[in-house]
Amino acid sequence: MQSDFLIIGGGVVGMAVAYGLARDGQRVSVLDESDDAFRASRGNAGLTWVQGKGLGMPHYAELSLDASLTWPAFAAELEARTAIDIEHECRGGVDLCFDASEAKVRQRDYAKLQLSSRHLAQHFRWEYLDRQALQTYLPGLGESIHGGTWSPHDGHCNPLHLLRALHAACRSLGLEYHASTPVLSLSPCLNGFRAATPDSEFHAERVIVAAGLGARNLAPMLGLSGTVRPVRGQMLVTERMPRVEQLPTPQLRQTATGGYLIGDTHEEVGFDKGVSLEMMSCLADRAVRIYPFLRQARLIRAWGALRIMTPDGAPLYEASSRYPGAYNLNCHSGISLAAFHANELARAIIDDRLEERWSAFSGARFNVPAHC
Template sequence: MQQDFLIIGGGVVGMAVAYGLLRAGCRVTVLDGSDDSLRASRGNAGLTWVQGKGAGMPAYAELSFEASLAWPDFAAELEERTGLDLEYEHRGGVDLCFNQEEAEARQREYSAIQSTSPYLARQFRWQYLDRTSLASYLPGLGEGVHGGTWSPHDGHCNPLYLLRALFSANLGLGLDYRPGCEVHLLTPLMNGFRAATTHGTYEAERLILAAGLGSAALAPMLGLSGAVRPVRGQVLVTERLQKIAQLPTPQIRQTASGAYLIGDIQEEVGFDRGVTLPIMQQLADRAVRIFPFLAHARLVRSWGALRVMTPDGHPLYEASRQYPGAYGLSSHSGISLAAFHAGRLAESILQDSLNHEYAKFSGARFSRSALNP
């Protein structure tokens, strides 16, 4: 019996959409790469975030906000299905500013997003707080921090546990999971699509390309744009320390185990996933500026990972007009948008209404921007 969907890519984006389709009763095969594939899902900080999303594209900010509203039920459902604790917390978050200029620019940006979206003007809550006012949210905050924007809509989770829970839930719903199947050719057929891999060929009526950075090479085969590039991030991890009731920030957050994740770096270095001493020093210095008590904490691990970044930094959702039934999905906010990907986005794909409902996220915007710089 032919599968309803082939999904290329077993990261958080692909597995979240698979979860939504499987819940709807679809037959789904996921073709995943090898263990050494470029995997953004294993290298991120685990934020479920609204702040800062959508500058220049209010629709993205609205999606992020709606995803944050859906996350509590999404997490509870996954935990009930699998018995796995996602370490999800939704108590708000703070995005730090280190000087007056940065603080003023941040406030202008958030006000501009709200001014172009009546929905967010009504719903999105945020406030700029000086360092003293942040003390109750971030005990131990250093004098070198100017302040930050606080919002009740932000949160965080363990991204590895999220991915594990999606795998477990999907397998329980009948997912046909094929690891180690690097796809090198996608072919439209009369009644579906064929994927040629390192371990044979697979066919289905419809196909979803959620291959992260691999989409750049595969998307043109289906008449999709696949406009993505790698942007490196580096992360430092401290030893486990006593838990403190602190809100997460993009710059640093304490995990459920007590370790601190230190990051928020973006580097244009191609496909280099390495870590570098200057960046590690920069991250360590900033961490101590934020929380001086970390000066004596031991660092136990570091890693580099590659974000899946579109030209404007916003998600890419599109259905092929040349080959109906093929879809391309790319986003560097796979954790934040996971509830949306498993919910409304999966429903839109199932109903084949992606281009109608999410036209603003199509790759066509990149060709338009090229014509109108």
């Protein structure tokens, strides 16, 4: 039986949209690669974040803000359906500033962003706090930290539990999931689209490319933009430690099990997802600067992962004008935007109104003709 939708990619972006489609009664099949693929969904800090999103692109800031407001209901829905605790908390977050110069730039950028649209002016809340004021939110903060921006919209979750819950929820709704099934080519056919894999072919009325870095090759086959590149992030995790009531930051956060997750690097190194002693040392030094008590903590793991980055850093959502029924979804904020992907974005795709509703995120903004 032919599916209504064929989704290429089983990461957080693809599975969140798949969940929204399947929940609405659509017949969905997902083709995923093997575990040795470049998986951003398994190599991130799990932040559900608003701060810093959309500087220079207010639509992205609005999208991030609205997604954060719907995240609690989305998390509760997933947990009720699957009994998997995704460890979501939304008690606010802090983005640290390490010196006065950084603090000045941050406040200027946020003030400008807040004035860039009526929606942000009314709903985006933030405040710059000096180190002393931050002690309420970040007990144990190091003396050399200048301050940071606080916002009530930020939170975090367990990204591996989120991905597991999305897969479980989709299976309960009848989704067909095909692991270790890399797609070699995509093409239109008489009744929709064909995906060729090493062992077989799959057909569906409509197709969604949510393949992360794989979109570089697959999306142009359907007249869609493949303008994404890898940006490496390295991470460290400490041993489990007593829980402290601290808000998350992009630089580090304590997980539900007690370990501190340390990261926030951006490296242009192509497809190298390894780790380097130099960067691990920098991360450890910064972590100790933030929380001096971590000097005594043992590090138990380090890893690198590749983010998916568009030329301007904002999401890419587009429908093919050359092959109606083909869509391309790509972003590096798959965790933060998961609630939006499962709800509004999935509904826009079902109604075939993706470009109408989210034209600001089309690949056309990169001056790359989507029909070529």
